[in-house]
Amino acid sequence: xxxxxxxxYGALPYLxxxxxxxxxxxxxxxxxxxxxxxxxxxGQVYGTPWTRRLIGFYVWFFRGVPLIVLLFLFYxxxxxxxxxxxxxxxxxxxxxxxxxxxxxxQIFRGAILSLPTGQLKAARALGMSDSRAIIxxxxxxxxxxxxxxxxxxxxxxxxxxxxxxxxxxxxxMARAHFVASRTYEHLPLYFAAGVIFLMLTFLxxxxxxxxxxxxxxxxxxx
Amino acid sequence: MSKPPVLRAENITKRYGKKVVLNNASLSICxxxxxxxxxxxxxxxxxxxxxxxFLVTPDRGRVWLDGREILRTHKRDLNAYxxxxxxxxxxxxxxxxxxxxxxxxxxxxxxRKMGKEEACEKAMQELDKVGLRxxxxxxxxQLSGGxxxxxxIARALAMDPEVMLLDEPTSALDPELITEVLAVIKDLRANxxxxxxxxxxxxxxxxxxxxxxxxxxxxxxxxxxxxxxLYEPECERTIQFCSKMRELYGNSR
Ligand SMILES: Nc1ncnc2c1ncn2[C@@H]1O[C@H](COP(=O)(O)OP(=O)(O)O)[C@@H](O)[C@H]1O
Ligand SMILES: [Mg+2]
Numbered sequence: 001x002x003x004x005x006x007x008x009y010g011a012l013p014y015l016x017x018x019x020x021x022x023x024x025x026x027x028x029x030x031x032x033x034x035x036x037x038x039x040x041x042x043g044q045v046y047g048t049p050w051t052r053r054l055i056g057f058y059v060w061f062f063r064g065v066p067l068i069v070l071l072f073l074f075y076x077x078x079x080x081x082x083x084x085x086x087x088x089x090x091x092x093x094x095x096x097x098x099x100x101x102x103x104x105x106q107i108f109r110g111a112i113l114s115l116p117t118g119q120l121k122a123a124r125a126l127g128m129s130d131s132r133a134i135i136x137x138x139x140x141x142x143x144x145x146x147x148x149x150x151x152x153x154x155x156x157x158x159x160x161x162x163x164x165x166x167x168x169x170x171x172x173m174a175r176a177h178f179v180a181s182r183t184y185e186h187l188p189l190y191f192a193a194g195v196i197f198l199m200l201t202f203l204x205x206x207x208x209x210x211x212x213x214x215x216x217x218x219x220x221x222x
Numbered sequence: 223m224s225k226p227p228v229l230r231a232e233n234i235t236k237r238y239g240k241k242v243v244l245n246n247a248s249l250s251i252c253x254x255x256x257x258x259x260x261x262x263x264x265x266x267x268x269x270x271x272x273x274x275x276f277l278v279t280p281d282r283g284r285v286w287l288d289g290r291e292i293l294r295t296h297k298r299d300l301n302a303y304x305x306x307x308x309x310x311x312x313x314x315x316x317x318x319x320x321x322x323x324x325x326x327x328x329x330x331x332x333x334r335k336m337g338k339e340e341a342c343e344k345a346m347q348e349l350d351k352v353g354l355r356x357x358x359x360x361x362x363x364q365l366s367g368g369x370x371x372x373x374x375i376a377r378a379l380a381m382d383p384e385v386m387l388l389d390e391p392t393s394a395l396d397p398e399l400i401t402e403v404l405a406v407i408k409d410l411r412a413n414x415x416x417x418x419x420x421x422x423x424x425x426x427x428x429x430x431x432x433x434x435x436x437x438x439x440x441x442x443x444x445x446x447x448x449x450x451x452l453y454e455p456e457c458e459r460t461i462q463f464c465s466k467m468r469e470l471y472g473n474s475r
Binding site (some may be wrong): 091116118119121124125126127128132136138140144161218219220 | 275313330363
């Protein structure tokens with residue numbers, strides 16, 4: 001027992017360096033997913049029928065295929081075939097980001113559709129172009145409404161990021177696995193990995209809760 | 223006759239599915255005039271007003287401002303035209319995420335590309351005109367209905383419109399708040415603003431309108447000065463509508 005703890009203690013700095021990798025994966029993927037998700041949502045709500053169909057297909061695809069299949073498909077298959085030389089880390093950010101974009105787009109789309117149509121009408125009545133109205137009027141409101149859904153998406157991406165150990169990204173799970181298989185101390189190491197993920201979930205959702213309060217519109221109840 | 227009209231809309235027709243909600247409606251208005259649109263709920267008043275600035279796309283019909291036809295397919299022209307035509311909505315449609323001040327500023331900074339400081343100053347002036355100097359920092363959710371509608375009037379006025387379209391500006395208000403908004407509209411009238419307004423306030427209409435247009439089932443049934451339309455209408459339907467409105471809202475004279 002003592003011996004296990006000593007091994008775990010010795011491995012902690014190594015695991016914590018994995019936290020940096022995990023956090024980078026999540027930040028990168030969420031960021032990519034945010035930008036693409038907004039574009040996809042706007043396209044799906046305001047786009048031409050063909051744009052909508054195309055985006056619908058994108059969302060259907062990335063929500064329908066398991067993460068591990070997409071990771072292998074892109075990292076070993078697509079990127080290699082196209083001769084794009086990416087590290088496992090970068091490839092993982094892209095794949096996690098593309099998937100998150102699909103989910104985030106649906107969060108934003110729902111938020112946009114929940115806004116009263118009068119908001120866009122009033123913006124147009126002032127002489128705003130549609131793109132200006134979307135940027136200045138629609139998105140600031142829709143993004144505020146999206147924070148709770150976004151918080152949920154964060155915890156999912158965080159947990160999904162552990163799967164990237166399968167393509168060799170040295171995030172928390174990969175490091176726990178590495179130490180465990182060399183020392184045979186499976187229980188304490190995977191336990192530690194679990195606790196680390198729990199803490200990251202806790203901190204992230206807490207932070208987003210604070211953000212939600214900060215951006216809340218005064219007097220506004222829904 | 224005299225001056226050419228500022229705004230002219232001709233033969234506006236709008237269908238939703240098979241239902242014709244606006245049938246060949248025409249209207250023109252000269253500078254400083256106030257024309258009032260009356261008619262039962264669902265008669266097409268909102269549709270007519272929104273077709274005039276193309277917030278609703280008419281199936282047929284043409285619109286001119288200052289003698290120039292507006293082609294809604296030319297996005298740039300359309301946006302420039304909408305700047306010159308202020309719109310007031312029944313349910314205000316203030317931008318919920320912006321303060322009263324920012325609601326008025328945003329058209330100035332984002333559409334008229336005015337500098338931040340100049341826009342702020344002008345927005346303050348407009349809010350002052352509608353009596354809201356003390357409420358500029360409040361968000362729509364913190365304002366009463368009457369205050370919201372006054373902010374929306376200030377927002378439209380800030381664009382220095384040539385014409386204002388007001389779609390039942392007091393219909394969503396509690397009775398005690400109606401007067402404060404009507405007072406602002408009377409003020410505009412006194413200052414020579416050209417306006418087309420739909421309303422159920424027949425008393426107000428008889429007091430201030432140059433002309434009343436009675437709309438029913440998407441058709442303009444009767445047009446004339448208030449005294450004629452409200453007290454000696456020719457059409458049976460106008461008579462019925464006016465007497466019904468008097469029952470609901472009290473007698474005017
Ligand atoms: N977007 C829409 N889709 C279908 N029908 C509509 C739509 N907007 C308005 N209508 C119909 O058009 C008619 C006129 O509506 P409206 O212009 O709002 O009347 P008013 O403003 O005089 O009450 C009504 O019968 C209404 O149900
Ligand atoms: Mg209406």
